Amino acid sequence: MTIWTDSAADRPIAMTGAGAIDRAAHQRLDEAWLAAAWSHPTTRVFVVSGGQALVEDTADGQAELVTMPSFEAPLTEAHRYFLGTAEDGVRYFALQKDTLPGRMDQVARPAGLREAGALLPERDTALLVHAVALENWQRMHRFCSRCGARTGIAAAGHVRRCAACGAEHYPRTDPAVIMLVTDDRDRALLGRQVHWPEGRFSTLAGFVEPGESVEQAVVREVGEEAGVTVGSVEYVASQPWPFPSSLMLGFMARATSPRIQVDGEEIEEARWFSRAELGAAIEAGEVLPLSGISIAARLVELWYGEPLPRPR
Incomplete structure (x- = not known):
């Protein structure tokens, strides 16, 4: 039975596109590179909290992810995750915080993937899927499953390490x-x-x-x-x-x-x-x-x- 033979087959499935983002996993352990990437003037950052981020509705009925330069990012009590590099060289980071930042313009609104997944462009969806998945894993795996000690974040948010027994834990x-x-x-x-x-x-x-x-x-x-x-x-x-x-x-x-x-x-x-x-x-x-x-x-x-x- 051949199933990819109709008009629906040409339409991408939501949240599956790579969004032209290179995850650059080989850079996650290079602290010098990460520091330089974070400080670069073109780097963009967004905050994720409880599976949500700030989005802005556009005139065409779609939406886009609200990002900011790294020097404006609210670093206090935040965990930083490197998400990858776009085709134009822009590096993207997500900050995990307990609450989303307020916006003076009142234009942005908090939204999760269920609400905004079909409205965001492919790049924004790919970034938000990656960030939400990391946030969920980080929140639920703070302790070592081998010895019970608290673990720490490593590899730009993609590993948790246990200082007590040396175990490394990876996103599930x-x-x-x-x-x-x-x-x-x-x-x-x-x-x-x-x-x-x-x-x-x-x-x-x-x-x-x-x-x-x-x-x-x-x-x-x-x-x-x-x-x-x-x-x-x-x-x-x-x-x-x-x-x-x-x-x-x-x-x-x-x-x-x-x-x-x-x-x-x-x-x-x-x-x-x-x-x-x-x-x-x-x-x-x-x-x-x-x-x-x-x-x-x-x-x-x-x-x-x-x-x-x-x-x-």
């Missing part, structure tokens, strides 16, 4: 599978989680377990959540998902039987939709639109053959 990324399952009638299986509102349907998803391949995870998760047996599994694309630290691996899967039996714990309701049924349900407001920044929406669009309709 949890692999998760997300899949659109179709049956022999080419209908799509969508489910509603127990804590979602009525009408909120999406693709099935779950974390990869230890000792399991991603293909095995697809089969297991679909079986556990919806009671549907899966045969073939085909990889599509991936998406970083720093909520707090996942990498979503997208798949198309083919069911061997249409019988549904939801688990009632994670999935409360699951349905097979034809293209006509899904389009009509969204237009009528019976099914809520999928999130624009999620790879789930792209998987459904690849099957649907075009961008999903909007409610009337």
Whole structure:
């Protein structure tokens, strides 16, 4: 089955673009280079706090990340992370603070990736994804998992070192599978989680377990959540998902039987939709639109053959 054959395939999945940023990992241990990069007049800095940064809305209905030169950056009680170098030579840093700085012009607003991910240009999205992922990891891994002592930040925010036992700890990324399952009638299986509102349907998803391949995870998760047996599994694309630290691996899967039996714990309701049924349900407001920044929406669009309709 070839799935990259429709108009949706030409559109990038949100938060996946490199944004023309060279992460320059080889510079993270060079303190002299980092100091010179920080002091350079073209260097740009932004603050991240609680998964949010300041953004400004633009006249075209989009948004852009609020950055500042390093000499204006609020360094007090801040952790500094080097994010990389753009094609034009500009270096970017993020500062992790407990609160976002105030703005006298009242134009900027705090926003996270869920709100602004689809509005920011590719470069800004790439920077914010990187910064939010580091912030989440740093906040949750302050102590050594080997001896329990407090760790310190190293490698420009990409390593935590334990002075007590010498252990080094690296940012964690949890692999998760997300899949659109179709049956022999080419209908799509969508489910509603127990804590979602009525009408909120999406693709099935779950974390990869230890000792399991991603293909095995697809089969297991679909079986556990919806009671549907899966045969073939085909990889599509991936998406970083720093909520707090996942990498979503997208798949198309083919069911061997249409019988549904939801688990009632994670999935409360699951349905097979034809293209006509899904389009009509969204237009009528019976099914809520999928999130624009999620790879789930792209998987459904690849099957649907075009961008999903909007409610009337």
